[in-house]
Amino acid sequence: MTSNQQVASSSLAERVMNERKFKRLSKIALPYALNNDRTKRHVSLILVRNKVISIGTNQLKSHPKAKKIGYRYDEVHSELDALLRCKERQNLELVNFRFNRFGDSRLSRPCSLCCPWCKLIFDKIYYTTPTGFERLAY
Numbered sequence: 741m742t743s744n745q746q747v748a749s750s751s752l753a754e755r756v757m758n759e760r761k762f763k764r765l766s767k768i769a770l771p772y773a774l775n776n777d778r779t780k781r782h783v784s785l786i787l788v789r790n791k792v793i794s795i796g797t798n799q800l801k802s803h804p805k806a807k808k809i810g811y812r813y814d815e816v817h818s819e820l821d822a823l824l825r826c827k828e829r830q831n832l833e834l835v836n837f838r839f840n841r842f843g844d845s846r847l848s849r850p851c852s853l854c855c856p857w858c859k860l861i862f863d864k865i866y867y868t869t870p871t872g873f874e875r876l877a878y
């Protein structure tokens with residue numbers, strides 16, 4: 741790779757998810773997951789221009805929006821929790837994490853109730869898999 745190509749790829753990398761950015765975000769999300777005593781530990785980060793502006797976790801609490809979306813038992817999913825904690829509504833990027841109790845990465849694709857509204861609000865959505873991360877196509 742020539743130095744010119746390196747410059748081009750690193751400036752592109754700032755706007756897209758890559759291994760390094762993902763590792764950095766994982767370190768932010770993991771403590772939130774391990775502090776969550778629910779059996780499923782979901783953490784959603786909302787980013788604006790690569791800056792984390794909100795962090796949400798799945799939790800049992802009722803909220804009128806959760807009821808409207810149709811979550812069972814009024815559980816607030818991590819995506820909604822993160823959104824309720826931030827005022828921004830422009831240029832939002834969602835990065836979803838799920839870990840088991842050992843801190844291993846698990847599938848955190850937004851569920852069928854979250855997907856429709858998440859696709860409207862977020863420009864890009866990434867989620868963990870047992871082996872890394874994927875970008876949701878839409």
Ligand SMILES: [Zn+2]
Nearest residue numbers: 817850851854
């Ligand atoms: Zn959901």
